Amino acid sequence: MTDNMVSTRAGSARGDRQRKKRGALVFLRDLLIIFVVALLVSFLVKTFLVRSFFIPSESMRETLQVNDRIIVNQLEPEFVPISRGDVVVFRDPGGWLVPQPVPEQNPIVASLDWLLSLVGLSAPDSNDHLIKRVIGLPGDHVVCCNALGQMSVNDIPLSEPYVTLPPGESKVSKDGFDVTVPDGSLWVMGDNRYNSKDSRYNGDAPGRGFVPIGNVVGRAFVVSWPLNHWAWLGNYPEVFQGVGSGSGG
The missing domain is CATH 2.10.109.10 (Umud Fragment, subunit A)
Incomplete structure (x- = not known):
């Protein structure tokens, strides 16, 4: 196995890890947005409609x-x-x-x-x-x-x-x-x-x-x-x- 092949595979593995990390961060971000929006909607409903x-x-x-x-x-x-x-x-x-x-x-x-x-x-x-x-x-x-x-x-x-x-x-x-x-x-x-x-x-x-x-x-x-x-x-x-x-x- 040549040095170039080892380097390519290592780079590919690092890319996969970074993509997974970004995917996890995007998921957590979306989850936080959903929670905040749900909290805001519930607050507005409680304040103006029902409680x-x-x-x-x-x-x-x-x-x-x-x-x-x-x-x-x-x-x-x-x-x-x-x-x-x-x-x-x-x-x-x-x-x-x-x-x-x-x-x-x-x-x-x-x-x-x-x-x-x-x-x-x-x-x-x-x-x-x-x-x-x-x-x-x-x-x-x-x-x-x-x-x-x-x-x-x-x-x-x-x-x-x-x-x-x-x-x-x-x-x-x-x-x-x-x-x-x-x-x-x-x-x-x-x-x-x-x-x-x-x-x-x-x-x-x-x-x-x-x-x-x-x-x-x-x-x-x-x-x-x-x-x-x-x-x-x-x-x-x-x-x-x-x-x-x-x-x-």
């Missing part, structure tokens, strides 16, 4: 269970008006929630939680939000309870299939009330009526129990986890059929 929350309490049982994860449509109420019966997530109007201590996390878990929250797969601020069902819109006259234990909106009694009551109880609210919802606000209640600190029980709060529409993050439309709880969350339009608009609607 995830988990359920920290029993106030919406049986519709929602503790630790269920829900997906929230953030186009409502920004672009889509809120309807009676919608299940909405909203920021504390003030005085509804007891301040929660910040849980301690090691730096790795905290960083991972922060990263997942950017794409909507984690919801570290769930304890700073509430979830209830919209009963009254601006101008609605909401009263409870009539002789049959029903609540009425604008003098129309409601038959509410989503409500959970204690055994033997027929009144949909333990405490009576008679309110007119002010402009720009909502009257909200939990489906677990005897175990929900909702509009009825926050009359002494700064907003007198009403939730500013501007505090609404969005409408919950599906239970996403656990899989055996997966379900669409309806707003029961038949319940509010004929209610019409209130005095300020």
